[in-house]
Amino acid sequence: DGGITQSPxxxxxxxxxxxxxxxxxxxxxxxxxxxxxxxxxGLRLIYYSQIVNDFQKGDIAxxxxxxxxxxxxFPLTVTSAQKNPTAFYLCASSxxxxxxxxxxxxxxxxxxxxxx
Amino acid sequence: xxxxxxxxxxxxxxxxxxxxxxCSYSVGISALHWLQQHPGGGIVSLFMLSSGKKKHGRxxxxxxxxxxxxxxxxxxxxxxxxxxxxxxxxxxxxxIFGKGTRLHILP
Numbered sequence: 256d257g258g259i260t261q262s263p264x265x266x267x268x269x270x271x272x273x274x275x276x277x278x279x280x281x282x283x284x285x286x287x288x289x290x291x292x293x294x295x296x297g298l299r300l301i302y303y304s305q306i307v308n309d310f311q312k313g314d315i316a317x318x319x320x321x322x323x324x325x326x327x328x329f330p331l332t333v334t335s336a337q338k339n340p341t342a343f344y345l346c347a348s349s350x351x352x353x354x355x356x357x358x359x360x361x362x363x364x365x366x367x368x369x370x371x
Numbered sequence: 372x373x374x375x376x377x378x379x380x381x382x383x384x385x386x387x388x389x390x391x392x393x394c395s396y397s398v399g400i401s402a403l404h405w406l407q408q409h410p411g412g413g414i415v416s417l418f419m420l421s422s423g424k425k426k427h428g429r430x431x432x433x434x435x436x437x438x439x440x441x442x443x444x445x446x447x448x449x450x451x452x453x454x455x456x457x458x459x460x461x462x463x464x465x466x467i468f469g470k471g472t473r474l475h476i477l478p
Contacts, residue, residue, distance in 0.1 A: 363414070
């Protein structure tokens with residue numbers, strides 16, 4: 256079955272360390288996204304990619320980096336420059352461009368990152 | 372103004388009550404998703420809608436494209452339905468999320 260996989264579900268890191276969150280999909284989707292959620296807040300867009308080897312900054316890209324070397328993979332690195340990295344991170348994927356007959360989107364389970 | 376607005380923000384109800392959560396959006400969309408997030412847990416996709424109505428167990432989702440509005444209904448609510456319910460719309464170039472509705476069902 257096709258799907259999107261985020262790993263790990265829970266992640267602990269020491270302050271000052273970079274950490275990379277994994278997101279893999281086998282849905283042949285062109286577009287992939289990373290979102291951040293803080294307690295009691297909505298999901299905010301960090302980065303998105305609509306094609307391999309290309310990605311765009313979202314609303315809160317500072318302190319994060321991404322790569323899209325393969326269609327199925329869109330890893331997110333939380334760098335030491337991110338001031339408040341503790342949060343819930345969600346990956347999603349969808350076809351692109353959207354067509355009326357194919358508007359699915361799939362969502363990962365999320366990764367809860369805690370920096371101590 | 373947010374492009375996706377959910378109401379209410381918080382909802383507490385007694386077990387067995389009929390629950391309605393609303394989502395309004397201001398942009399043209401291709402589809403809309405309803406998602407569920409349990410405390411400390413991950414995200415589960417409940418429905419994807421581009422028109423009409425869908426039903427799964429005690430959950431019903433409707434969408435009115437002309438009015439730019441969707442509702443999620445829960446019949447015979449149960450404490451295990453307590454979660455945050457999130458509306459997400461697929462616009463032409465990205466997915467936009469509402470802030471979520473926190474639902475608490477009391478036994």
